[in-house]
Each structure stands twice: as C-alpha cells, then as structure tokens.
Amino acid sequence: MKSMMNTHLGNITIDSDVIANYAGSVAVECFGIVGMASVNVKDGFVRLLKPGSLSTGISVLIKNSGISLDFHLIVAYGVNILTVSDNLISTVKYKVKEFTGLKVEKVNIFVEGVRVID
Numbered sequence: 001m002k003s004m005m006n007t008h009l010g011n012i013t014i015d016s017d018v019i020a021n022y023a024g025s026v027a028v029e030c031f032g033i034v035g036m037a038s039v040n041v042k043d044g045f046v047r048l049l050k051p052g053s054l055s056t057g058i059s060v061l062i063k064n065s066g067i068s069l070d071f072h073l074i075v076a077y078g079v080n081i082l083t084v085s086d087n088l089i090s091t092v093k094y095k096v097k098e099f100t101g102l103k104v105e106k107v108n109i110f111v112e113g114v115r116v117i118d
Contacts, residue, residue, distance in 0.1 A: 023092055
C-alpha cells in the first residue's frame, strides 16, 4: 500500500515498506527492545529476525493521511514492558511523523517473546 500526498511542488508517494523499515530501525534503538519478531502462525513459533529484516515484524496500514502500525517485538528480560511500550509508542509517533509528514494514529505492540541479553 502506498501513501500519496499532494504539495505545491507535486505529488509524493511513500510505500508502506519504507515506513515499516524506518519504524523498525527506530524501534530497535529504543531501550529494552531486543529485536523484531516473526510469527509462524501455522506452527505458533516466534523467532528473532536479523537486523536487516526489520520490516517483517511490522505491519503498516495507511488511510486518510494517517498511519497505523503493528509491532511484533522481542523484549529484554527484566525490563518493565509497559515502560518500554510507552517509550516505543512516543518515539515512533514522533520520528515517523517527522520522517513522513503523516500523523501516526495508532501503534499496537505485540510482545512475542523475552530474551536475556548478554
């Protein structure tokens, strides 16, 4: 899906994969986030994705100049999930809005696993 904006200079189209990659890079920079998760619905397995495939753990829905993001995450053991989630939501809303110019209406977080960090 693509987002289209009209400006006085012309039209701007942003692909949802671009937004997902950027949001994923913002997410892994947040404290307490180990990485993005890929969920195998068939088997019910969750696995940590490599840093190069950040958009796989994120789904983006663009409608009426607003963005809705779903994150599937693996968090660090021992962190407060609510605090990490609040930090992620506020950081993603701010940075994605600055990056795209579109309002982030909703951020849904699905914690798929916990991992001990060495």
